[in-house]
Amino acid sequence: AQTVTQSQPEMSVQEAETVTLSCTYDTSESDYYLFWYKQPPSRQMILVIRQEAYKQQNATENRFSVNFQKAAKSFSLKISDSQLGDAAMYFCAYRSLGGADGLTFGKGTHLIIQP
Amino acid sequence: EPEVTQTPSHQVTQMGQEVILRCVPISNHLYFYWYRQILGQKVEFLVSFYNNEISEKSEIFDDQFSVERPDGSNFTLKIRSTKLEDSAMYFCASRFERGGQETQYFGPGTRLLVL
Numbered sequence: 001a002q003t004v005t006q007s008q009p010e011m012s013v014q015e016a017e018t019v020t021l022s023c024t025y026d027t028s029e030s031d032y033y034l035f036w037y038k039q040p041p042s043r044q045m046i047l048v049i050r051q052e053a054y055k056q057q058n059a060t061e062n063r064f065s066v067n068f069q070k071a072a073k074s075f076s077l078k079i080s081d082s083q084l085g086d087a088a089m090y091f092c093a094y095r096s097l098g099g100a101d102g103l104t105f106g107k108g109t110h111l112i113i114q115p
Numbered sequence: 116e117p118e119v120t121q122t123p124s125h126q127v128t129q130m131g132q133e134v135i136l137r138c139v140p141i142s143n144h145l146y147f148y149w150y151r152q153i154l155g156q157k158v159e160f161l162v163s164f165y166n167n168e169i170s171e172k173s174e175i176f177d178d179q180f181s182v183e184r185p186d187g188s189n190f191t192l193k194i195r196s197t198k199l200e201d202s203a204m205y206f207c208a209s210r211f212e213r214g215g216q217e218t219q220y221f222g223p224g225t226r227l228l229v230l
Contacts, residue, residue, distance in 0.1 A: 033217050043152075043224055044221065044222075044223045044224060045208075045224075047219075050218055091158060093158075101163065102148055102160030102161075102162075102163050103148075103150075103158075103160060104160065105157045105158045105159070
């Protein structure tokens, strides 16, 4: 079974600075998907960014980018120019390729933005 | 932009009662999911549904749970005899698989409290 580990329960960053959230995972599969979801206090799950394992290029979405290291099974999220609205829980998630497998989530990292 | 909707947003019930949580997935999506998040914990996969049948279910999804797609739009989760430990946020998600559209889009969740 796959596991996802987020070793940082909480991170704090100054507004406008850059922060990196860590995620590692364990799998025996060669093809899969990785995601970062944001959960603000409203508790809605919002997709931040997605990475296909077969793509070597790191995904980017505006201020959000990932550092995907397949051999190391690492998938970190970098948030540049942090904004107050970025404050939330961030969950890393894994999904197998194909089929209807559900997402496997990490325990999350609580990101605090200091003004 | 299309979105997943869920009703009710909050539900309070007595232990032993049956509850039905409702979801309307994005209209052209083919895969449907239920997840659970106990307060302060990670999001956990319950069940996936495709082509009018369960594709996969987790250990959490025992005989007290059932899912149904009673018509072309709704997707429901029934808990037959609620327990205190069923208190959680329940998320519905849907996905449309074509050309790499692997992203699961989440609804806003139903907060269930069992007394």
